[in-house]
Amino acid sequence: MTQYAVTNPATGEVEKVFSTASDDEIxxxxxxxxxxxxxWRQSCVAERATLLSRVADLYAERREALASRCASELFLMRLARGMIRDNVLKLLKQCHFLMA
Structure with a gap:
């Protein structure tokens, strides 16, 4: 089976190797x-908002790990934290809009 490697563009190091999927798996x-x-399409707005709110919570809880991962690729920890914060805020705004 064929494999491909994910390479960190900042360091050139291989982060992880994955097996390619077969046509049937795809x-x-x-x-x-x-x-x-x-x-998802059949779910009501309140269910969607609840789920998106949970996604925002998970982003917030894992902010440092996500920022660290982004920074290891971008060398920009501060920017990564800000991007994650902005996405959390956008998700929460959308949830509040849906719940109104």
Whole structure:
């Protein structure tokens, strides 16, 4: 099976090696995504807002780890923290809008 490596552009180091998916695995993933979208589309606004609010909470809880990961690739810890904060704020704003 073919593999590909994810390389950190800042250091040139290989971060992780993944196996490529077969055509059948790709089709299965597409079918699962399609099914999940159907469920999402049928969910009410309150359910969506609750889920997005949880996503925002997880981003906030994992801010340092996410920023560190971004910074290891970008060398910009401060910018990474700000980007994550901005995304959390955008998610929360969308949740508040949906719940209004």
């Amino acid at each position: 089709q299965e993933a597409i079918a699962q995504a399609h099914g999940a979208f159907g469920e």
